[in-house]
Amino acid sequence: DIQMTQSPSSVSASVGDRVTITCQASQGISSWLAWYQQKPGKAPKLLIYAASSLQSGVPSRFSGSGSGTDFTLTISSLQSEDFATYHCQQANSFPYSFGQGTKLEI
Amino acid sequence: QITLKESGPTLVKPTQTLTLTCTFSGFSLSTSGVAVGWIRQPPGKALEWLALIYWDDDRRYSPSLKSRLTITEDTSKNQVVLTMTNMDPVDTATYYCAHSGSSGWYFDSWGQGTLVTVSS
Numbered sequence: 001d002i003q004m005t006q007s008p009s010s011v012s013a014s015v016g017d018r019v020t021i022t023c024q025a026s027q028g029i030s031s032w033l034a035w036y037q038q039k040p041g042k043a044p045k046l047l048i049y050a051a052s053s054l055q056s057g058v059p060s061r062f063s064g065s066g067s068g069t070d071f072t073l074t075i076s077s078l079q080s081e082d083f084a085t086y087h088c089q090q091a092n093s094f095p096y097s098f099g100q101g102t103k104l105e106i
Numbered sequence: 107q108i109t110l111k112e113s114g115p116t117l118v119k120p121t122q123t124l125t126l127t128c129t130f131s132g133f134s135l136s137t138s139g140v141a142v143g144w145i146r147q148p149p150g151k152a153l154e155w156l157a158l159i160y161w162d163d164d165r166r167y168s169p170s171l172k173s174r175l176t177i178t179e180d181t182s183k184n185q186v187v188l189t190m191t192n193m194d195p196v197d198t199a200t201y202y203c204a205h206s207g208s209s210g211w212y213f214d215s216w217g218q219g220t221l222v223t224v225s226s
Contacts, residue, residue: 001169034212044153050212087152087153096158097155101153
């Protein structure tokens with residue numbers, strides 16, 4: 001099974017900051033990676049798929065990069081609505097797996 | 107517009123079988139390239155993928171739970187059903203169903219989730 005490890009587990013930032021979250025796969029997954037945003041009491045929302053493709057309707061301040069085992073999610077200029085938990089997920093092989101989540105706090 | 111909604115019991119007793127229904131609209135599970143999956147999230151913990159059913163009836167399960175899970179579809183009702191046997195308190199979680207296929211094999215639309223508590 002492929003293990004997904006996110007870092008940091010939590011990060012404090014301010015509106016306007018640039019923030020980067022990383023996700024590492026225990027083995028190569030090519031570009032089969034997605035990023036989701038989850039707000040308290042809500043379902044996850046797909047932000048980025050195929051490592052770097054922006055899901056329709058997602059603001060362009062979100063971007064993803066990486067391939068193989070190392071991936072990053074970058075928010076270029078934090079807005080108040082971006083404070084949430086972010087999850088990575090690999091879809092390279094079954095069983096699909098998620099990272100443990102990164103909580104983005106003020 | 108794709109929508110999904112989970113339904114089922116909010117409380118089950120240990121050893122009982124859980125049956126959850128995902129009722130969806132805005133797509134057909136008969137369409138090539140479409141799948142519906144189940145994912146759960148224990149309170150304060152990470153997301154865990156459980157099962158997936160494809161348009162061609164191919165089914166995939168989490169190996170750690172495979173012996174307890176069954177995923178089925180009722181195309182005429184636009185529903186996907188997940189059953190999990192021998193429930194335990196560690197299975198207490200919010201259970202989500204989600205659509206896959208619009209953006210590759212990722213979960214691009216999710217239901218609101220349903221919290222299932224396992225307790226005697």
